Amino acid sequence: MAKRIPKVRCPICQNPVASSAPDFPFCSERCRTIDLGKWASGQYVVSSPLRDTNQDFDPGPDSGNSDDE
Numbered sequence: 001m002a003k004r005i006p007k008v009r010c011p012i013c014q015n016p017v018a019s020s021a022p023d024f025p026f027c028s029e030r031c032r033t034i035d036l037g038k039w040a041s042g043q044y045v046v047s048s049p050l051r052d053t054n055q056d057f058d059p060g061p062d063s064g065n066s067d068d069e
């Protein structure tokens with residue numbers, strides 16, 4: 001019986017990628033970098049600015065100086 005290895009194709013260049021490839025599912029580090037670039041360049045935008053939650057900044061009554069002697 002021949003082993004059936006499911007072929008995975010690189011999502012970037014469509015080359016077949018071995019599942020044991022170090023950069024799986026990409027065929028190479030280059031394609032992985034390209035994919036990362038796609039994500040970073042706006043395909044995936046986290047457009048929710050961090051709100052300033054106006055929590056009262058309270059350092060506390062005794063902020064460290066507890067050696068009064």
Ligand SMILES: [Zn+2]
Nearest residue numbers: 010013027031
């Ligand atoms: Zn590739």
